[in-house]
Structures are given as structure tokens and as C-alpha cells.
Amino acid sequence: MTDATCASCGRRIEARRSHRGTPAKYCSKACRTRRVRPIDRALEEAILALLDERAHGATLCPSEAARRVDEDGWQDRMEDARRAARRLVAAGRVEITQKGRVVDPSTAKGPIRIRKAHVG
Numbered sequence: 377m378t379d380a381t382c383a384s385c386g387r388r389i390e391a392r393r394s395h396r397g398t399p400a401k402y403c404s405k406a407c408r409t410r411r412v413r414p415i416d417r418a419l420e421e422a423i424l425a426l427l428d429e430r431a432h433g434a435t436l437c438p439s440e441a442a443r444r445v446d447e448d449g450w451q452d453r454m455e456d457a458r459r460a461a462r463r464l465v466a467a468g469r470v471e472i473t474q475k476g477r478v479v480d481p482s483t484a485k486g487p488i489r490i491r492k493a494h495v496g
Contacts, residue, residue: 381482382407386462388482412463418445419453419460423470427492435473435489461490468493 380389380399384407389400402408422441430436438457442450445457462481464470472481473489481488 381462381466383463384408384410384412385459386464386466386481388480415445415453416456416460416463419457420464423457423460423464423490427470427490433491435491437487437489458488461488464490465493 380401381387382389382403383401385403387403389403419441422444423436423438426436426440426444427434438461439450439454441460442453442457446453461470461472465472465481469492470490471478471493472484473479473491474484474486479488
């Protein structure tokens with residue numbers, strides 16, 4: 377297994393024979409095709425801005441970032457917001473939690489919360 381994360385979706389990239397010698401940047405052909413779009417960067421910025429507005433240790437739902445970026449079509453942005461959160465986890469900026477516990481963003485299913493990463 378490798379520590380690499382997909383540049384598009386933020387999921388952990390599992391080691392494959394085809395990756396020997398060169399690090400993989402994307403986990404799949406779909407992610408390689410999709411890449412990171414301006415809306416994805418806007419969602420990352422919205423997540424960080426919302427967390428900056430909150431008390432230390434407070435969390436937010438990805439839907440809050442989706443609403444900030446696209447008020448009318450926020451439901452269609454939910455997976456994009458989760459992808460943005462996973463990329464921020466890979467960058468060490470945030471943590472993803474479920475029921476108050478930090479979870480692996482690559483395998484988390486169901487509702488998630490996002491909080492600033494604890495330093496230390």
C-alpha cells in the first residue's frame with residue numbers, strides 16, 4: 377500500500393503493479409479525466425472559510441460549503457464537497473469525523489463532519 381492520494385477525489389491510491397517506478401496521481405481513469413475544476417477549488421476555500429468562522433473544534437457538514445458555493449444547486453454539489461474535504465485531509469488541513477471520531481476519508485460512508493486538523 378502507498379501513502380499517495382488521488383489529486384482529484386482525495387481517496388487513497390492502492391499500490392498496483394502498473395504504478396511501479398512512477399507514482400500515480402489519480403486513482404482511476406474517471407478521476408484523471410475529471411481532474412480538479414474551479415468549482416472544486418471554490419469548495420475547498422468555502423470549507424476553510426466556514427471553519428475559520430467557527431469556534432476551535434467546531435465541525436461543519438459538507439452541505440454548508442455546497443450551499444455557500446451554489447445556493448440553488450447545492451444538492452448536486454454534495455459529492456464535490458466531499459471530494460474537496462478529502463483533498464484537504466490529504467493536505468493535512470482538515471479531519472473528517474463520524475460520530476465525533478476521526479475516520480479514514482477513503483472508506484467513510486454515510487454522513488460526515490469536517491473540522492480543522494489538530495496540530496500537535
